[in-house]
Amino acid sequence: MATRLFEGKSHASHYQKYRLSPPQKIQDLILNYLGNRLKKPFGLAVDVGCGTGQTSRSLVPYFQKVLGTDISEAQIEQANHADGFPNLVYRVSAAEEIPAENASVDLITACAAVHWFDIEKFLKEADRVLKPCGCLAFFTYLPNMEVHYKHQSQQLTQVITELQDVLSPYVHEKVQHVISGYKDIFNAIPYTDKKRVENIDSKISMSLKDMLGLIQTFSMYQTFLSFEPEKAKDLVKTTEQRFLEIMQVSSSEEIIELRLNNVCVLASKPE
Numbered sequence: 328m329a330t331r332l333f334e335g336k337s338h339a340s341h342y343q344k345y346r347l348s349p350p351q352k353i354q355d356l357i358l359n360y361l362g363n364r365l366k367k368p369f370g371l372a373v374d375v376g377c378g379t380g381q382t383s384r385s386l387v388p389y390f391q392k393v394l395g396t397d398i399s400e401a402q403i404e405q406a407n408h409a410d411g412f413p414n415l416v417y418r419v420s421a422a423e424e425i426p427a428e429n430a431s432v433d434l435i436t437a438c439a440a441v442h443w444f445d446i447e448k449f450l451k452e453a454d455r456v457l458k459p460c461g462c463l464a465f466f467t468y469l470p471n472m473e474v475h476y477k478h479q480s481q482q483l484t485q486v487i488t489e490l491q492d493v494l495s496p497y498v499h500e501k502v503q504h505v506i507s508g509y510k511d512i513f514n515a516i517p518y519t520d521k522k523r524v525e526n527i528d529s530k531i532s533m534s535l536k537d538m539l540g541l542i543q544t545f546s547m548y549q550t551f552l553s554f555e556p557e558k559a560k561d562l563v564k565t566t567e568q569r570f571l572e573i574m575q576v577s578s579s580e581e582i583i584e585l586r587l588n589n590v591c592v593l594a595s596k597p598e
Contacts, residue, residue: 347541348381349438349466350529353591357464358389360593361434364460364520369433373456375422375449376440380406380415386436387412394427396420423448427456434462441465442504446515454517457596463521465512466591467505468529473586474538474570482573483583490542490566497550508590521594529587535570536579539563 361369369390374383377395379402386393395417397403406417420426422437422444435453437444453463470491474483504512513523533541542548543563552559567579574581 347468347531348385350527350587350589352527352529353466353589354385356524356527356591357434357436357462357466357593360464360595361462364462364595365433365458371427371432372434372436373425373427373432374436374438375425376437376443377406377417378402378438378440380409380417382436382438383415383417384409384412386434387415390414390433392416394418396422396425398422423452425452425456429455430458430461432456432461433458434464436464436466439467439505441512442467442501442509446512450516454596459596459598461596463516463518463594463596464591465509466527466589467509468587468589469508470506471588475584475586476574476581479573483570486566486569486573490562493562494545494547494551497547497554499546499550502546509592513592516592516594518594518596520597521592524591524593527589527591529589531585531587532582533585534580535567535574535583538583538585539567539579541585542566 371392371394372386372390374380374386374393374395375397377383377397378399380395383393383395383406391414393412393415395403395406395415397406397417397419398421400419403417403419418426422440425432425435435457441449457463472484472487474480474487476483508525509523513521543552548559551562570583571577571579571581574583
């Protein structure tokens with residue numbers, strides 16, 4: 328069964344506010360891969376482990392119907408509160424039980440999510456619902472984040488590294504899939520038509536406040552918060568203060584650039 332760490336209402340609210348949409352490079356990579364295997368118009372895409380719907384909404388322009396699924400009722404509730412689209416629906420559902428007919432799905436995506444699933448059961452279920460030549464696309468950003476701001480980038484990135492060191496005892500074992508760049512998940516996919524694309528860089532301009540909000544959505548921070556709530560909150564405050572001092576600014580609305588390194592696993596079901 329999938330690991331369940333993202334179900335609290337407060338966590339879901341943070342997720343909706345601060346989680347990132349997939350980088351355009353990854354969207355283009357997925358759509359080009361799919362377009363070389365299935366003809367347009369694309370029918371149904373299913374975004375599994377959709378959280379509050381960031382990836383689901385990014386798929387809307389390209390598919391006749393998009394279905395976002397998540398095991399968390401709180402996450403789906405937040406997704407439904409976002410801007411609606413006539414071709415997008417959400418359902419509470421385990422990753423291993425996709426609410427779709429046999430051979431009906433063009434594309435299955437999972438953004439920063441597949442490592443939480445029961446991989447063997449999920450891949451069997453994905454095979455059931457995918458059309459012949461339908462595709463899988465699993466992608467995530469890796470832990471080695473960089474923060475850039477004027478000439479203080481090295482110092483700011485060091486602050487993030489130290490924060491991650493504090494959180495390291497609370498990293499779930501399944502996050503090792505991410506640290507390894509989804510190599511074992513790639514190997515588990517039974518299809519021969521597959522590839523793993525590394526070193527997909529993304530640069531996101533955001534406020535310092537939003538970056539700290541993003542960090543608070545991470546599973547290790549939420550685990551730390553559940554065990555040591557005051558220490559977890561103090562960690563965020565201390566980190567914010569360190570950033571402000573290094574940047575020599577007084578407001579957390581100051582814009583920084585967050586640089587991420589992403590990996591994407593793509594695969595296509597045989598004809």
